Amino acid sequence: MLKENFSLKRTLKTQKIVTDFLIVGGGISGVCTAIVAARSGIRVVLVQDRPVLGGNASSEVRLWILGATSHMGNNNRWAREGGIIDEILVENLYRNREGNPLIFDTILLEKIYEEANIQLLLNTSAFEVNKSDDKNISNVKAFCSQNSTMYDIYANLFCDASGDGVIAFLAGASFRMGAETKQEFGEGFAPDVKDYGELLGHSIYFYTKDTGAPIKYVAPSYAKKDVGSLPRIRNYKLPEYGCRLWWVEYGGRLDTIHQSEDIKFELWKVIYGLWxxxxxxxxxxxxxxxxxxxxxxxxxxxxxxxxxxDYILVQQDIVEQKRHDDAVAFGGWAMDLHPADGVFSDKNGCTQWHSKGVYQIPYRCFYSKDIDNLFLAGRIISVSHVAFSSTRVMATCAMGGQAVGLAASLAIKSSLKPRDFSSGENLIKLQLELNKIGQSIPFVPLADSDNLLNAATLDSSSSLSLEGFPADGEWIELEFSTAQMLPFKKGELYTLEFPFKVLNDTTLRFELRTSSKMQNHTPDVMLEEHLVFLNKGKRNVKISLKEVLKEDQYVFLCFMKNNDLQVKCSQTKVTGILSVLNKTNKAVSNFGRQDPPSDIGVDTFEFWTPYRRPRCQNLAFKISPSISCFEIQNIKNGFLRPYEKPNAWVSALDDENPTIKLNWEHQVTINEIVLMLDNDFDHPLESSLYGHPEDVLPFCVRDYSLKKCKSTAVYTKEDNYQTINKIILSEPLNTKELILELKRPSGNVPAAIYQILIYS
Structure with missing residues (x-):
């Protein structure tokens, strides 16, 4: 037994920890920061003040993770975030496609515990910062309520991913809270603070259950009695629950830090009153x-x-898609402001304005301008209130965290500080290492001089030459204008043929469109128009185009809305090929087109978006000449997803067991091989509640073998479902030849690879 006599004073048990990198905050951004840093070889302590990881994505809050894909409700094609956040979401899909947030908790915890370089402290709140000088933090004190232990954590570098910025605040770093005026940065979307408010509020969600028998409900005395009169609740419809009730929001006119408990209790009153x-x-x-x-x-x-x-991201960076030399991440969620009065407001629950494509986020947003050894991650990064309304979403925050984690690792290994990676060779190294883990920084291809693939001669059993898609799918009515997206080659003049069912004599209107910016997938430029009179019945419609492109670029073959027409679809799926429709998606303020006020600095354009699978199908068609942009040399081009073209090697549609051969003039020594596969970056992979039609994305190569000659396998993989496969060979391979044998994912999906990295 333990027995102590009376003492005038006792002190808590205190544990001193010395590490390379301390991260405060175990939300999605903190988790991704920690994993990247740990895998890069430095010691990491991750402090989280809650009993679970994930922050707003955890089972304590249950918000789905989302980012640039925006529920497939904007024109950001193939925009799902890569790297660790992709690995996590793909793992969650495989284990938990139904979206159970409790299962997602276990996945995050497993990812952290698998990393030997991470020391995780749950239920531990950081409360004190000490500094070695005015501009450097020396140590942080934190307290764990569950083991009554004080931690005194010393590190070389620190990252604040805490949401409220507790470490940055205590360290004295410059911060903002609330909305800037329109004049400060020239942001037309900056809110009228008096009318709209200047902070977004909190939300609390609830789940319901069908008990199979009638059940009564007696509300607690604190439940609001008049919520049925609130405009948003008057329109409430069952069975909505969970984060579909994001609009049950409050607190934007209060201090969202120090009055957070008051805000929570008010939301409880609303929730129990609603029920x-x-x-x-x-x-x-x-x-x-x-x-x-x-x-x-x-x-x-x-x-x-x-x-x-060192840089504050603003509205113009998003709308104009400005390029930054120090880009390390990207965003694509709408600029999304909410009225400060939340559920008590008579205004729309949100006001969202989209850009025409994804935008870069510069590295200079991810460290404090004042504290030399402090990184910023998550929603507290250096952005204006308007830009924050887009960068705040979790998948975008995760990408920023990945950049911070890698920068911290490189800084520790070189005895440098965060700012040292904002330019020059250090920046180039950071961007390269990020792309090697799948970051896919827009306009920054993966160009690695150490990649042995650069010196190899490439050959493949086949490469897709796309002559069209078979008409083996369903007929769909042109309820919405519908387009087939295809990657056209510059200088080519194409002839197209599509099968139609004509319900009544009518005129088909066809438009050839493309995007005003090469990298975008917003069809805002019309190149030509055709009007074709059609008699009732089934027939093939042939269209000979007149325009040629000056550069390789995606085009939209648009068949405009006509209820007397049905177009035939195809079950064939090919990497980098999609059909889209000019339809609505009210979940992200997509009403078919965006028509902002003329004075807010936002573009007017149409939305052309896919259906989700299984409804999503390409259109059946024939094309001449064939499209031949899927060649084997694409695996050297450094791009990890489609932009102005698919950027992938794709095997022929009839190649059941495609093979890639790599040959070197002289013998090479291989220790590591990285395969970057297609896991459909167009699919959002919301982490909870939404649910998904499959547990493995249909484009993913499942089975493959690596051989040093036709009969000697050095590595075999079956039932793969992850995007990036990093293969560390058990012993060095000395060879002049490497053969990659794959199985196509399914009968209607050819095999595809974006990049291959090979290192000695």
Missing amino acids: DYVKNSGKFPEAENLTLEWVGTIPGKRESRRFEG
Whole structure:
């Protein structure tokens, strides 16, 4: 037994920890920061003040992870974030395609515990910062409520990924909180603070359960009694629950840091009042058997402090898609502001304005301009209030965290500070190492002089020469204008043929469109128009184009809305090929087109977006000449996803067992091989609630073998589902030849690879 006599004073157990890199905050950005840094070979301590990882994506809040793909509701094709966040979301899809947030908790925890270089401290709150001088942090003190232990953590570098910026704040770093005026940065979308407010509020979600029998509900006394009169709740419809109720929001006129508990309690009042309204107003008879299964105990917080770096990202960076030499990540969520009064406001729950494509985020946004050894990650990075409304979403935050984690590793190994990687050779090294883990920085190809593939002669059993897609899919009515996206070659003049079912004599309107910016997938430039009169019946429509492109670029073969026409689809799926429709997606303020006020500095354009699988199909067609942009040399071009073209090697449609051969003039020694595969970067992979139609994305190569000659296998993989396969050979391979044998993913999907990296 333990027995102690009376003492005038006792001190808590204190543990001193010395590490390379301390990360405060175990949300998605902190998790990705920690994993990247640890895998890069430095010691990491990750401090999280909650019992689980994931922040707003955890089972405590249950918000789905999303980013540039925006529920497939904008024109950002193939824009899902790469790297560690892709690895996590693909793993979650494989284990948890139904979107159970409890399972997602286990995946995050497993990813952290698998890294020997990470020491995780859960239930531990950082509360004190000490500095070695005015511009450098020396150590951080934190307290764990569960083991009554004080931690005194010393590190060379620090990262604040805490959401409210507790470490950056205590260190004295410059910050902003609230909205800038329109005049400060010339941002037309900056809100009228008096009318709209200047902070986004918190939300709390709930889940319901069908008990199979009638169940009553008696509301607590603190539940609001009049919520049924609120405009948003008057329109509430079952069975909406979870983060589909993002609009149950409050707190934007309060101090979202120090009054967070007050905000939470007000949201509880609203939630329990809403459920009282549902169960007892008589307006929801379908709720008779429903009960509340779960209500969040902490709110999902959107906004508080933003800390200043060497650059502040603003609205114009997003809308104009400005290029930055120090780009390390990208965003693509809409600029998305919410009225400060939240659920009590009579305004729309959000005001969203999209850009025409993804935008770069510069490295200078990810470290403090004042504290020399402090990185910033998550929603606290150096952005204006308007830009924050886009960069704040979790998948975008994850990409920033990945950049911070790698920069920290490189800095530790070279005895440098965060700012030292903002330019020059250090920046180039950072960008290269990020792309090697799948970051896919826009306009920054992966160009690695150490990649042995550069010196190899490439050959493949086949490469796709696309002559069209077979007409083996369903007929779809032109309820919406519908387009087949194809990568056209410059200087080519194409002839197209599409099968149609004509319900009544009518005129088909066809438009050939492309994007005003090469990298975008917004069809805002019309090149030519054809009007074709069609008699009733089934027939093939042939269109001979007149325009040729000056550069390789995606085009949109647009068949405009006509309820008297049906077009035939195909079950064939090919990397970098999609059909899209000029339809709506109200989940992201997509009403078919974007028509902003003329004075807010936002573009007007149409949305052309895909259906989700399994409904999503390409159109059946024939094309002459064939499209031949899927050649084997693409695996050397440094691009990890489609931009102005697919950027992948794709095997022929009839090649059941495609093979790639690499030959070197002289013998090489190989220790590591990295395959970057196609896991459909167009699919959002929301982490919870949404659900997905498959547990493995249909473009992914599942089975392959690496051989040093036709009969000697050095590595075999079966049932792969991950995007990046990093293969460390058990012993060095000395060879002049390497053969990669693959199986096509399925009968209607050819094999594809974006990049291959080979290192000695």
